[in-house]
Amino acid sequence: MLDIQQLRADPENIGSRLAKRGYTFPAAQFQWLEAQRKSIQTQTQELQAKRNATSKQIGIAKQKGEDATAIMAEIAHLGDELKQAESQLERIQSELQQLLLTIPNLAHSSVPEGKSETDNLEIRRWGTPRSFDFTIKDHVSIGEELGLLDFETAAKLSGARFNVMKGGIAHLHRALAQFMLDTHTQEHGYTEIYVPYLVNADCLQGTGQLPKFEEDLFAVHAGTSGHMGATTSTGHDSFKLYLIPTAEVPLTNIVRNEIIPLEQLPLKLVAHTPCFRSEAGSYGKDTRGLIRQHQFEKVELVHIVHPQTSYEALEQLVSHAEKILQKLELPYRVMTLCTSDMGFSAAKTYDIEVWLPAQKAYREISSCSNCEAFQARRMQARFRNEKGKPELLHTLNGSGLAIGRTLVAILENYQNRDGSLTIPSVLQSYMGGLDRLTIEDGK
RNA sequence: GGAGAGAUGGCCGAGUGGUCGAAGGCGCUCCCCUGCUAAGGGAGUAUAGGCUCAAAAAGCUUAUCGAGGGUUCGAAUCCCUCUCUCUCCGCCA
Numbered sequence: 001m002l003d004i005q006q007l008r009a010d011p012e013n014i015g016s017r018l019a020k021r022g023y024t025f026p027a028a029q030f031q032w033l034e035a036q037r038k039s040i041q042t043q044t045q046e047l048q049a050k051r052n053a054t055s056k057q058i059g060i061a062k063q064k065g066e067d068a069t070a071i072m073a074e075i076a077h078l079g080d081e082l083k084q085a086e087s088q089l090e091r092i093q094s095e096l097q098q099l100l101l102t103i104p105n106l107a108h109s110s111v112p113e114g115k116s117e118t119d120n121l122e123i124r125r126w127g128t129p130r131s132f133d134f135t136i137k138d139h140v141s142i143g144e145e146l147g148l149l150d151f152e153t154a155a156k157l158s159g160a161r162f163n164v165m166k167g168g169i170a171h172l173h174r175a176l177a178q179f180m181l182d183t184h185t186q187e188h189g190y191t192e193i194y195v196p197y198l199v200n201a202d203c204l205q206g207t208g209q210l211p212k213f214e215e216d217l218f219a220v221h222a223g224t225s226g227h228m229g230a231t232t233s234t235g236h237d238s239f240k241l242y243l244i245p246t247a248e249v250p251l252t253n254i255v256r257n258e259i260i261p262l263e264q265l266p267l268k269l270v271a272h273t274p275c276f277r278s279e280a281g282s283y284g285k286d287t288r289g290l291i292r293q294h295q296f297e298k299v300e301l302v303h304i305v306h307p308q309t310s311y312e313a314l315e316q317l318v319s320h321a322e323k324i325l326q327k328l329e330l331p332y333r334v335m336t337l338c339t340s341d342m343g344f345s346a347a348k349t350y351d352i353e354v355w356l357p358a359q360k361a362y363r364e365i366s367s368c369s370n371c372e373a374f375q376a377r378r379m380q381a382r383f384r385n386e387k388g389k390p391e392l393l394h395t396l397n398g399s400g401l402a403i404g405r406t407l408v409a410i411l412e413n414y415q416n417r418d419g420s421l422t423i424p425s426v427l428q429s430y431m432g433g434l435d436r437l438t439i440e441d442g443k
Numbered sequence: 444g445g446a447g448a449g450a451u452g453g454c455c456g457a458g459u460g461g462u463c464g465a466a467g468g469c470g471c472u473c474c475c476c477u478g479c480u481a482a483g484g485g486a487g488u489a490u491a492g493g494c495u496c497a498a499a500a501a502g503c504u505u506a507u508c509g510a511g512g513g514u515u516c517g518a519a520u521c522c523c524u525c526u527c528u529c530u531c532c533g534c535c536a
Binding site: 037038041042044045046048049051052054055056057058059060062063068071072073074075076078079259380388390 | 453460461462472488489490491492493494503504505506515516517
């Protein structure tokens with residue numbers, strides 16, 4: 001959420017900065033709502049003040065044993081008037097709030113302006129793609145020929161965009177998660193966190209998935225019913241829970257409605273969770289293989305930091321994600337996303353793209369964003385600053401890494417002529433010393 | 444799933460209709476006193492809004508005692524619904 005003070009003070013400037021990300025700010029609607037809000041709020045508060053003062057007088061009079069009927073008559077009709085004003089105010093404020101909740105974050109000044117992903121800026125490359133002296137296969141063929149990747153069974157169980165892994169690949173998949181968690185906790189100073197995979201709507205509103213992107217989520221209801229009308233403080237149905245689309249949601253919302261003592265900052269959190277995405281709007285995209293699934297695993301990094309250090313933190317965060325690829329010896333490049341390619345909540349995003357030989361392309365494997373105070377404002381996530389006053393935190397998140405896609409990269413980059421797969425050396429200790437998966441293993 | 448108890452400020456805890464944003468204590472900050480230490484005295488100490496203001500400071504004002512709704516001139520206090528926590532029983536990975 002943007003700062004409403006800033007929007008009031010300088011709507012043209014904010015509007016033009018939002019236009020760079022392809023968002024048209026409804027300035028006229030905003031200003032109309034603001035004008036309404038101002039007059040109705042003033043009126044409401046005057047009525048409330050009058051009620052409070054008069055009621056106080058009645059109290060004093062009654063305590064003295066005096067007759068208060070004259071004063072009571074004076075405000076006999078005030079109740080109705082007030083009720084009407086209050087409900088009007090509530091309506092206009094929720095309209096304003098809804099508008100505010102659908103406005104994306106402002107891009108940081110260092111973000112390149114652009115219209116599509118072709119305007120993203122490559123900032124560095126690491127590693128050299130391996131040259132193969134045989135005809136290479138994509139990860140689906142490799143996995144299926146090993147007998148360890150089974151999309152048909154997955155389709156029987158759940159439908160398209162799910163997968164079943166077996167034996168060595170299932171093990172490798174698990175090993176990757178362990179390896180990533182160990183690296184971040186032991187070498188990068190993160191605290192490992194276990195979180196719920198089902199969260200309430202307030203969390204998703206906090207990180208920015210709601211109210212705008214509900215169609216991208218999976219939702220579940222607790223039981224059949226019997227909980228009619230239960231709502232959270234923000235008016236959400238408290239029995240509707242959502243499967244997390246990323247651990248960013250529960251991890252970041254840990255600080256929702258909290259005031260963190262200055263000395264506890266920065267918080268560096270890591271969690272390994274499954275992620276669930278409906279992938280609405282991506283029909284026909286990456287339909288083959290593990291690249292785009294309804295369910296996948298991810299190790300997620302979250303930083304909760306002092307506003308002054310959030311851009312340093314972003315560089316660290318990217319370097320932590322990169323470290324995983326370096327240890328796995330997988331070639332990658334780092335991109336700065338342009339204004340129109342960034343996610344809703346981000347002020348600046350680096351994508352890390354790993355080399356996939358079968359696609360002869362770099363593909364996204366991590367996305368690291370500084371959301372500045374955008375999520376913190378939605379969540380009321382604050383810290384006590386140097387002057388002892390509560391101030392909004394900055395939040396950052398990044399994949400470190402997407403496990404399914406890392407597995408894809410390993411399958412394709414470590415494939416051998418005979419159909420076997422070499423295990424990257426850093427993973428061998430997680431695989432009981434195994435250095436190779438062969439076709440025999442899958443039988 | 445059944446029975447009961449509870450939810451108040453950073454913490455503890457009082458408050459069952461009226462000058463209550465909330466006694467008291469602890470903690471914290473500042474000041475005074477005390478040649479160190481200990482003890483003592485005084486003041487302050489929630490959050491989010493709105494309005495006035497060029498801005499800051501300041502002033503005025505509204506809301507908030509788990510959440511939402513209701514009764515009332517007036518609700519922390521009464522009523523309803525929900526959530527969460529604790530205790531006991533049952534069930535369960």
